[in-house]
Amino acid sequence: MSLYLLCLVLFCIGLYGVLRKRNLVKIIIGLGIIEYSLNLFFVLLGYKFHGRAPIDAQDQIILNMVDPLPQALVLTSIVIGLGITALVISIAIRIYEKYGTFDITKIKRLRG
Amino acid sequence: MNPVHIIPLFVIIPLAAAFSISLLGRFIKRFSEFLACLSCALLLAYSLYVTIFFKITGQDILVYKIGGWVPPFGISMVLDNLATFMLVTVNLISFLVAIFSVRYMQMYTDRPKFFTLFSLMVCGMNGLIITGDLFNLFVFLEIASISSYALVAFGTEAEELEASFKYAIMGSIASSFIFLGIAFLYGFTSTLNMADIARVLSLKHNLWVVPFVSVLFLMGFGLKSALVPFHAWLPDAHPSAPASISAMLSGVLIKTLGIYSLVRIFFNIFGVNKALLSILMFMGALSMVVGVILALSQWDFKRLLAYHSISQIGYIFLGLGLGTPLGIIGGLFHLFNHSVFKSLLFLNSGAVDYAAGTRDLKETGGLGKVLPITWQTSLIASMSISGIPPFNGFFSKLIIIFACIQRGFIGYAVCAIIASILTLASFLKVQKFAFWGELKDKFKNIKEVPGLMKFSMITLALICIFGWMMVVPPMNFFILDAAKVLLQGTMYSRLVLEAAAR
Numbered sequence: 001m002s003l004y005l006l007c008l009v010l011f012c013i014g015l016y017g018v019l020r021k022r023n024l025v026k027i028i029i030g031l032g033i034i035e036y037s038l039n040l041f042f043v044l045l046g047y048k049f050h051g052r053a054p055i056d057a058q059d060q061i062i063l064n065m066v067d068p069l070p071q072a073l074v075l076t077s078i079v080i081g082l083g084i085t086a087l088v089i090s091i092a093i094r095i096y097e098k099y100g101t102f103d104i105t106k107i108k109r110l111r112g
Numbered sequence: 113m114n115p116v117h118i119i120p121l122f123v124i125i126p127l128a129a130a131f132s133i134s135l136l137g138r139f140i141k142r143f144s145e146f147l148a149c150l151s152c153a154l155l156l157a158y159s160l161y162v163t164i165f166f167k168i169t170g171q172d173i174l175v176y177k178i179g180g181w182v183p184p185f186g187i188s189m190v191l192d193n194l195a196t197f198m199l200v201t202v203n204l205i206s207f208l209v210a211i212f213s214v215r216y217m218q219m220y221t222d223r224p225k226f227f228t229l230f231s232l233m234v235c236g237m238n239g240l241i242i243t244g245d246l247f248n249l250f251v252f253l254e255i256a257s258i259s260s261y262a263l264v265a266f267g268t269e270a271e272e273l274e275a276s277f278k279y280a281i282m283g284s285i286a287s288s289f290i291f292l293g294i295a296f297l298y299g300f301t302s303t304l305n306m307a308d309i310a311r312v313l314s315l316k317h318n319l320w321v322v323p324f325v326s327v328l329f330l331m332g333f334g335l336k337s338a339l340v341p342f343h344a345w346l347p348d349a350h351p352s353a354p355a356s357i358s359a360m361l362s363g364v365l366i367k368t369l370g371i372y373s374l375v376r377i378f379f380n381i382f383g384v385n386k387a388l389l390s391i392l393m394f395m396g397a398l399s400m401v402v403g404v405i406l407a408l409s410q411w412d413f414k415r416l417l418a419y420h421s422i423s424q425i426g427y428i429f430l431g432l433g434l435g436t437p438l439g440i441i442g443g444l445f446h447l448f449n450h451s452v453f454k455s456l457l458f459l460n461s462g463a464v465d466y467a468a469g470t471r472d473l474k475e476t477g478g479l480g481k482v483l484p485i486t487w488q489t490s491l492i493a494s495m496s497i498s499g500i501p502p503f504n505g506f507f508s509k510l511i512i513i514f515a516c517i518q519r520g521f522i523g524y525a526v527c528a529i530i531a532s533i534l535t536l537a538s539f540l541k542v543q544k545f546a547f548w549g550e551l552k553d554k555f556k557n558i559k560e561v562p563g564l565m566k567f568s569m570i571t572l573a574l575i576c577i578f579g580w581m582m583v584v585p586p587m588n589f590f591i592l593d594a595a596k597v598l599l600q601g602t603m604y605s606r607l608v609l610e611a612a613a614r
Contacts, residue, residue, distance in 0.1 A: 018281065027281060034288050038295065045299040070298070073247055077291060080254045087258060088280050091265055091273055098270040109271050 003044055010037035024092045024102045028085065035081040039074045046070035115165050118158050119176040119189045122199065122242055125151050125158075126235035130228045137224025144227040145214045151231060152207040155238065159199035166196060167589055172597075175244065175612040183244070183612045184308035190244035190608055197594035198241045198372050201448050202364045204575075205455050206234045209363075212459055212568040213356040215561070216466055220354065226266060232259040233360065237368045244608060246294050246304050253290070253369055257283050257336070260365055264353045275345075275352035282335060282345045290332035293325045307612075310381045310605035322382055329377055330391070337370020339429065340399040343422050347406075350421065351414035355462025358414060362421040363455035367447055371425070375432055380597070380604035384435060392433030397527045400426030404534040413461045413471040413546065416538060417454065420497065423531055424450045430528065431512040432598075434519055440595040441583075442511030448591070449504040449579055453496040456572040460490040463561045463569065464546060473542065478551030482558050485566050487547045489573040494543060496576045498536035504579025511583070 014037060017030020046067030054065040092102070099107050129151035137144035166172060176189040210230065217223050236256025243249050261283065265276035298304055300321040301312040313319065335342040346366075350358050378384055378392075403423030410416035428450065431443025463486045465471045468479060480487035496503035499510075509532055516525035560566070581587045597604070 018285065024277070031281060031284055034285070038288055038291050041292070042295045042298075045295060069304075070295075076247075076251060080251070080258075080287075083254075083258055084261075084280065084284050087261055088277065088284075091261075091277050091280065094265075094268055095270075095273045095277060098273060107274055109274060 004041070007037050007041045007044065010040070022104050024095065024104060024107075027104070028088050028092060031088070032081070032085060035077070035084075039077055039081075042070045042074050042077070115162055115191075116174050116176050118162060119174065119191050119242060120178070121158060122155060122238040123235055125154055126231045126238060130231035130235060133224055133231060134228040137227065144224040148227040148231055149207070149210045149214065152203065152210045152234065155234070156200075156203040156207045159196060159203045162191060163196045163200055163590065166193060166593070172593065173607050173611045175608060177612060183609065184303045184305040187248050188244040188305060188608075188612060189242045190307070191242055192597050192604075192607075193593035194372075194376070194597035195241050197444065197448075197590060198368060199238065200590075201451050202234070202237050202241065202368060205363045205451050206230075206237075206360065208568040208571055209356045209359050209455065209459070212359075212462070212565050213354075215564050216356055216462055217354065219466065220267065226263070226354075229259045229263050229266075230357075230360075232256075233263065233365070237364060240368055241372060244306050246297065246306055246309065249306075249373060250287070250290060250294055253336075253373065254287060256365065256369060257287065260357075260361060263357045264349045264361075266354055266357070267352070272352040275348035279345045279349040282342075286332045286335035286342075288332075289328050289335075293328035293332065296321055296325050296328070306376075306381055307605040307608035310383075310602050311609065313382070314602060314605070326378070326382060326388060329374065333370050333374040333377075334395070337366045337374065337425055338399075338422050339370075339395045339425065340402050340422065341395075343399065343403070346422060347415055347418045350418035351412060355414070355458055355465060358418075359455035359458035359462070362418065362458060363451040366421065366425065367428070367451065371428055371432070371447065375598060379601055381602070383602040389433050389435045392429050393521070393524060396426045396429030396431075396433055397524050398426070399423065400430065400531045401527055404531045404538070408534060408538050408541075410538075411473050413464065413473055413476075413542065414458065416473075416542065417457050417461060420535065420538070421450075421454060423535065424454065424497070426531070427509065427512055427528065430524060431508075431515060434512075434515050434521075436515055436519055437595060437599060438511060438518060439515035440598050441591055442508055442515050444594050444598075445583060445591050446505075446508035446512060448582070449496070449508045449576075452572055452575050452579065453493040453503075453505060456489060456493040456569060456576065457497070459565070459569050459572070460486050460493065463565055466561055466565070467558045468555055473545040475552075476546045476555075477549045478547070479555060480547035481551050482555060483547075483560055485560055485569065489569040490547065491543065492573045492576050494539035496579075498539050499532045500536075502580070503576050504582075505576075507580050507583055 014030045014033030018027050021027055048066050051064045051066040054068055129147050133144045133147055172193055174191045178187045217226055233256050236252045239252035240249055261276055261280040264279055265272050301309050303309055338346040350361050400423050403419050407416050407419030428443050428447050431439045461471055467483055496505040499506045513525045513528050
C-alpha cells in the first residue's frame with residue numbers, strides 16, 4: 001500500500017512542478033515526473049511480491065507469476081513519453097532563441 | 113474484396129504515406145504533395161465503400177483480429193456504423209484540406225516534413241476511430257496529438273512556438289489522466305479489449321471504479337476537445353497553426369480525439385447514467401455560451417473562429433448529452449456539419465492570408481471585390497454556422513433545440529438560441545470588416561487564390577448547401593445508423609464478441 005502512496009506523492013510533485021514553476025525546463029521535468037509516476041503505478045498493478053516471470057517451460061509449475069501485460073504497455077508508454085519530451089525540449093530551445101529567456105512570465109505575446 | 117481486409121488499410125495507407133514522404137520527399141519534386149493527396153483520396157474511397165457495403169448488405173459490425181488472436185486476447189479493430197460515420201467525416205475533410213495545402217503550403221519551406229506530419233495525424237485519427245482496444249486507442253491518440261503539437265509550431269515564429277508549448281504541456285497532462293484511467297480500468301477488469309471491459313463491468317456489482325474513471329476520462333478527453341473549463345489552449349493553438357492545419361484541428365481533430373472517444377467509452381463501455389449525462393449537458397451549454405461571448409470581442413480572423421469552435425463543440429455535447437434518439441441524431445449531425453463549415457471558414461481565412469498577407473480584421477476590408485470565390489464561400493459558411501435556414505447548420509441546431517424542448521430542458525434550449533444569435537452577430541462583423549465596404553489601396557491589385565484552393569472551398573460550400581439531405585430519406589441512414597450504435601449502449605460488447613467469434 002505504501003508503494004501506491006509513494007506513487008501518488010511522486011505524481012503530486014510532478015504536478016506541482018508543472019503548475020507552480022516558472023522555468024520552461026522545470027515544467028518539462030515536472031511533466032517527466034508525472035509520466036514516471038504513472039508508469040510506476042501501472043507496473044505495480046501487475047506486480048506480485050516474490051513472483052516470477054511467466055515463462056512457460058516444460059516440467060515447471062508456475063504458482064506465483066507476475067502479470068506481464070502492464071510491463072509491455074509501460075514500455076510503449078515510456079517510448080511515447082520520450083517522444084513528447086524530445087518535442088517539447090526542442091520547442092523550448094526555439095523559444096529561448098526567440099525570446100532570450102526561459103521565464104514563462106516573460107513569454108506572453110498571446111492573449112485575449 | 114472482403115471488407116474485413118479493408119479495415120487495417122485505414123492505418124496502413126497513411127502510415128506508409130508518411131514513411132515514404134519522409135524518406136523520398138526531399139529528392140523527388142512534388143512527390144510529397146501527390147502522395148499525401150493520393151492516400152487521403154484512397155482513404156475517402158474506402159470509407160465510402162464500407163458505408164455503402166453496410167447499407168447494402170444490412171450488416172452492421174465487422175471485426176478484424178490482428179494476428180488471428182480472438183478477443184479478448186489480441187488487439188482487434190472494430191468497424192461499426194458510428195466508426196464509418198466518423199471515418200467518412202475525417203477522411204472527407206482531410207482529403208479536401210490536403211488538396212488545399214498543395215498550393216497554400218508554398219508560403220512555407222520544407223513541405224515534405226509538413227506532409228509527413230499531416231499523414232501521421234490522419235493515421236492517428238483513423239486508427240483511433242477503428243480500434244477496439246483501449247490501450248491501442250491511447251497509442252493512436254498520442255500519435256495524432258504529438259503530430260498536432262509539431263504542426264502547430266510549424267511556422268517556428270515566436271507566437272507559434274509559445275502556443276505549441278502551451279498546447280503540448282496541457283495535452284500531455286490530459287494524456288496522463290487518460291493513461292491513469294486506463295490503468296485503473298485494467299487493474300479492475302484485467303482486460304483491455306473495449307467489448308470485454310464492458311462485459312466484465314456488467315458482471316461485477318461493486319462498481320466504485322466507474323465514477324472515478326469517468327471523471328479522469330472527462331478531464332482527459334474534455335481537455336482534448338476543449339470543453340469550457342479546459343479550453344485555455346485552443347484559442348492560442350488553433351490560430352497559430354498554418355490555416356490548413358487549423359482546419360484539420362478545429363474540423364476533425366478535437367472531435368475525433370475528444371468527442372468520439374468520450375462518447376464511445378461512456379455510451380458503449382460504461383453505459384450512461386443520468387448524472388453523467390447531466391454533467392455533459394451542463395458543460396456543453398456552458399461552453400456554448402462562454403465560447404461565443406469570448407469570440408465577440410476578437411479582431412484576429414482565426415482567433416475568432418477558434419473561439420467559435422469551443423461554442424460549437426458545446427452544441428454537440430448538449431445534443432449527445434440529452435441521451436434521447438433525437439438529441440443524439442442532432443449531436444452527430446452537428447458534428448458533421450461543424451467539421452464542414454468550420455474547415456471551410458479556416459480555409460477562407462487561409463485564402464485571405466495567402467492573398468492579402470494579413471488576417472487582422474481591422475486592416476482588411478472590401479476584399480469581396482477582389483476575392484469573389486473566397487467571399488461567397490465564406491458567406492455560405494457564415495450563414496451555415498449561425499443557423500440561417502437553407503444551410504446545414506440550421507437543421508442540426510433545430511434538431512438539438514427540439515430535442516431539448518422534448519426532454520423539458522427549456523433553459524438549455526434558450527441558451528442554444530442565444531448562442532446562435534450571438535454567433536450571427538460575430539459573423540456579421542467578419543463579413544463587414546473583411547469582405548464588405550471600401551477596398552483599401554494596398555489590396556487593389558491582389559488576385560484570387562489558385563484553382564486547387566478554390567476547388568476545396570467550393571466543394572465544402574456545396575456540402576454546406578446540400579447538407580440537409582442527410583436528415584431526409586434516402587440519405588438519412590448515414591446518421592440514423594450511427595446514432596443507433598450509441599443508443600444500443602452496452603449491447604456493443606455482445607455484438608462485438610459475437611462478430612469476433614464468427
